[in-house]
Amino acid sequence: QVQLVESGGGLVKPGGSLRLSCAASGFTFSDYYMSWIRQAPGKGLEWVSYISSSGSTIYYADSVKGRFTISRDNAKNSLYLQMNSLRAEDTAVYYCARAQRYGANWYFDLWGRGTLVTVSS
Amino acid sequence: SYELTQPPSVSVSPGQTARITCSGDALPKKYAYWYQQKSGQAPVLVIYEDSKRPSGIPERFSGSSSGTMATLTISGAQVEDEADYYCYSTDSSGNHGVFGGGTKLTVL
Numbered sequence: 001q002v003q004l005v006e007s008g009g010g011l012v013k014p015g016g017s018l019r020l021s022c023a024a025s026g027f028t029f030s031d032y033y034m035s036w037i038r039q040a041p042g043k044g045l046e047w048v049s050y051i052s053s054s055g056s057t058i059y060y061a062d063s064v065k066g067r068f069t070i071s072r073d074n075a076k077n078s079l080y081l082q083m084n085s086l087r088a089e090d091t092a093v094y095y096c097a098r099a100q101r102y103g104a105n106w107y108f109d110l111w112g113r114g115t116l117v118t119v120s121s
Numbered sequence: 122s123y124e125l126t127q128p129p130s131v132s133v134s135p136g137q138t139a140r141i142t143c144s145g146d147a148l149p150k151k152y153a154y155w156y157q158q159k160s161g162q163a164p165v166l167v168i169y170e171d172s173k174r175p176s177g178i179p180e181r182f183s184g185s186s187s188g189t190m191a192t193l194t195i196s197g198a199q200v201e202d203e204a205d206y207y208c209y210s211t212d213s214s215g216n217h218g219v220f221g222g223g224t225k226l227t228v229l
Binding site: 035037044045046047050059061062095100102104105106107108109111112113114 | 122151152154156158163164165166169170175205207209210211215216217218219220221222223
């Protein structure tokens with residue numbers, strides 16, 4: 001079954017850290033680019049970060065650059081998001097998504113169900 | 122930073138045609154993609170590369186793009202099409218993904 005399953009969400013205090021994981025199954029994980037996308041409660045979707053299949057190319061949204069780190073372990077079919085210096089505005093459901101690339105265009109064709117991160121004192 | 126602009130809401134009666142627009146300066150050179158998100162669920166891709174429909178997506182969903190505007194059209198909208206719809210593209214550098222603000226489609 002082709003799927004992505006996120007884990008690691010929870011309640012964390014402002015300034016704290018959290019590491020999200022995404023387990024992929026049913027497809028050859030190492031062939032695909034991957035991304036994290038988030039959605040604050042009652043708000044729209046926001047792209048967060050992107051990593052190439054080998055991990056050699058990484059992009060971040062300006063809102064998280066310098067605080068979040070995306071990584072992957074192809075041997076474990078897993079994607080990660082290390083989140084440091086968390087702020088209240090980082091509160092959101094975080095989705096893991098498989099990315100398809102066509103030239104300079106890339107988009108998401110498979111999404112997980114998401115994991116909720118709440119930043120509050 | 123790059124922005125994609127969508128109307129906040131669109132409302133149609135069942136069987137009518139719903140059109141949701143998305144404007145962005147880079148769209149003449151970048152593809153537009155459309156996602157459907159029903160309440161409490163993860164987004165689902167309904168249109169990719171401006172006008173292509175993934176397998177399993179009903180034929181009533183179609184997409185087009187001209188100049189700086191992309192359009193998602195739902196011909197003969199059904200009650201089950203009620204959802205939030207998001208356009209998506211990349212900026213001119215190709216280094217950032219961008220979602221539109223989302224459009225709430227009401228079918229009643």
